[in-house]
Amino acid sequence: MIPDWLHLDPLAVVVLTLVTVQRLAELVYSRFNEARLKLSGGVEHGASHYPAIVALHASWLIGLWITAIGTQPSHGWLAIFLALQMLRIWVLGTLGSRWTTRIIVLPGKPPIRSGPYRALSHPNYAVVAAEIFVLPMAFGLITYAVIFSLLNAAVLALRIRSENAALSPTH
Numbered sequence: 001m002i003p004d005w006l007h008l009d010p011l012a013v014v015v016l017t018l019v020t021v022q023r024l025a026e027l028v029y030s031r032f033n034e035a036r037l038k039l040s041g042g043v044e045h046g047a048s049h050y051p052a053i054v055a056l057h058a059s060w061l062i063g064l065w066i067t068a069i070g071t072q073p074s075h076g077w078l079a080i081f082l083a084l085q086m087l088r089i090w091v092l093g094t095l096g097s098r099w100t101t102r103i104i105v106l107p108g109k110p111p112i113r114s115g116p117y118r119a120l121s122h123p124n125y126a127v128v129a130a131e132i133f134v135l136p137m138a139f140g141l142i143t144y145a146v147i148f149s150l151l152n153a154a155v156l157a158l159r160i161r162s163e164n165a166a167l168s169p170t171h
Helices: 010-039 047-068 075-098 123-138 142-167
Strands: 043-045 103-105
Touching: 010 047, 010 075, 010 103, 010 123, 043 142, 047 123, 047 142, 075 123, 103 142, 123 142
Parallel strands: none
Antiparallel strands: 043 103
C-alpha cells in the first residue's frame, strides 16, 4: 500500500510536467532572443529586479510540485488555465523575436502595439498574473494562489515601472 503522502495523481503529474517543460522552453527561447537583441544594439533595463522574478517563478513552480502533486486538479480551472495558454501564445507570437524574460529595448524601435498590445499595455504580465492564481486554484490551493499572487503583484509593480521607463520616448 502506498502512503497518502506518496500518492501521485496522474493528471497533476501531466499538468505540472507540461507547465515545467513550457517554462524551460520559454527560457531557452528568451535567451536566444536576448542574444539576438543585444547583437542588434538592444539595451537591458531593470536587471536588478530580475533575480526576484526568477526566484518567485521558480518557487511558485517548485511549490506546486510539492503541494499539488497528489491532488486531482479541477477540470474547470484547468480549462481556464488552457485558455490563458492561448493568450500566452498570442503574446509570444505578437512580440516574436522581441519577447524575452528580461526588459531589452532596441533603441529607435517603437514598442509593439499590435495583437493584444492594442488593448493592454502589458498583456504578458496580465496572463502571467492570471496563471499564478489559476493553476494553484486548479489544485484547490486557495491560500497558495493568493500568497503568490500578492508576491507577484509586488514584483510586477517594480517590473512594470522599469519597463514603462525603458519604453518611454524620453529614455
